[in-house]
Amino acid sequence: MKYSVEANALAIGYGKAALARDIALGAAKGQVLALIGPNGAGKSTLLKTLAGQLAPLGGAVLLDGQELARIPGNARAQKLALMLPHTRRTELTTCFEFAAAGRIPYTGRLGILSAEDKKQVQNALELVGAAHLADRDFNCVSDGQRQRILLARAVCQQPQVLLLDEPTSFLDVKGKIELLTILQKLAHEQQLAVIVTLHELDMAQKIADAVVCVSPHGVSAPMSPAQAFARENIKALYGLTEEQYSAVFDPSKPEKPHFEHYVRSGQKLLRCGYTTGTCAALAAAGAARLLLAGIAPETVALRTPKGIVVEVAPLFCRTAAEGAECAIEKDGGDDVDVTTGLPVTATVTLLPGTPEVRITGGAGVGRVTKPGLDQPVGQAAINHVPRQMITEALRREAETACYPGGFAVTISIPGGEEVARRTFNPHIGVEGGLSVLGTSGIVEPMSQQAILDTIQLEMNQAALRAKSHRRLILAPGNYGLDYLHETYPQFAAIPVVKTSNFIGDTLDMAAAAHFEQVLLVGHVGKLCKLAGGIMNTHSHTADCRTELFCTHAALCGADREVCTALYNAATTDACLEILDTAGLRKPVLQSLLAAIQLHLDRRAGGAFRVGAVLFSNQHGPLGQTETAARLLNEWKE
Structure with a gap:
């Protein structure tokens, strides 16, 4: 042919x-x-x-x-x-x-x-x-x-x-x-x-x-x-079980669109879900379309910040007293959490006299009660990325309808107040409901063993790419990778492995792969836990960030008032602001970094030299351990 x-x-x-x-x-x-x-x-x-x-x-x-x-x-x-x-x-x-x-x-x-x-x-x-x-x-x-x-x-x-x-x-x-x-x-x-x-x-x-x-x-x-x-062939191509194949392709499959996006995790394909922020933006778009076009949409779709299109059918889309309301069911994919299955509702009214988009929280959406979170104290706990997604979705609907005005949006999560009691929200300073979250718009599930299998695979590949000095960079997640790319572009040739929360396991893998020099680059919110010897940084395993800041501040001479403020702080960024006010940031960070170096050396057990670099998205570079400083100088030569 x-x-x-x-x-x-x-x-x-x-x-x-x-x-x-x-x-x-x-x-x-x-x-x-x-x-x-x-x-x-x-x-x-x-x-x-x-x-x-x-x-x-x-x-x-x-x-x-x-x-x-x-x-x-x-x-x-x-x-x-x-x-x-x-x-x-x-x-x-x-x-x-x-x-x-x-x-x-x-x-x-x-x-x-x-x-x-x-x-x-x-x-x-x-x-x-x-x-x-x-x-x-x-x-x-x-x-x-x-x-x-x-x-x-x-x-x-x-x-x-x-x-x-x-x-x-x-x-x-x-x-x-x-x-x-x-x-x-x-x-x-x-x-x-x-x-x-x-x-x-x-x-x-x-x-x-x-x-x-x-x-x-x-x-x-x-x-x-x-x-x-x-x-x-289809089961093998997509890694589907018989049950998954039957649910999607057999005659009994549901009529409503089902979000089908998978990530490979070790030997498995796991189905992704979408965040409460994506639900809120989809619901706002559906309600706006009903107001502007006069027709309730059968489905609504948007492209998430990650670039993946989510298209789903609303639970309902109907007129309300002063506008319209639309609800989208939260789908956690294979990463089921307490929010999975909850309806996220947007009530939208038109503001013809202004191009402004006003976003607030209704029933089931928490309020910020402590400083240091994404939103100011007193505001609805709807983070800035979901707010951007909601605004962009509404402006897209306005452009399509050639509507020049603005919108008022209230996001609600029926049942959210009760569910929030089973989360960390009250501890970190969000009261009365859930947070509307999501930086990528997509929930990517990973089972623990699948994550470890993936890390091992990346480690094997890194070992093949490593040159004579056997150097390796570790980063827990995307924040670390972004910081590394922006701050140390000269290290682009050094292999990088993403550790997720499994820092200790990854260090063990690096030893088995015979690396000689390892640099760990991560956000202070994760890496400060290493100062307590915690090598699995997931919050379900341990969350002692503020306790560690409080302890090291006391060692550096902080008074009772400062220690109490640190202990009750919502985030590590809030801890840093308290230390700045007290004039103690430098000595406390030096103390934390020394403890981090101690526990890294214990885990490495002499198999390789290892150090850590800490940063904050809000405060920028925070410092490096003693070994990290020496490695950085050697690598720059």
């Missing part, structure tokens, strides 16, 4: 690390090739490499028999088009003008459209069922309509090959069916080669002429739909 686009012994990835190798696939004219597989396996990376946006790490991509990298940009754009999800706002652009950008390979950068160019734009809009939107502001159309315009822009290029990355994102069921029908028409009637990544396996099964399975273990050769969607 002659392929319009094909990959020969292709290796893909970012930087020098290959995500997959020895990829061999192709799409012929008149064929729809679907790429399926779990999140993070490399579908988008493969698609971007086939489009020339990412350079291959090995092998080649051929377009009409020619190596893609050797084809000039304009000539390539006349043969191949790529449709990616569009999230950026455009300024004063009609849908016709946005779609017409697809003619740039023919018009040049000035973009002056000939009669033929305008005809091609109009034909493309008609093909995708969006001709009636031509004069509408691109920012003021729905997400589904926006996807049609994006497809029209790609069609305008008159390509031989059309690549699409998750084109059904944000679409309702009808919109998904209509878009995929258009893709079939482009392939089967206009003889385009279409390659599309999809998560909806039922729809992929209906549209695909051939299927490529992308998994963390590699990329399959093209398969027939019957082979690809066979029960055992």
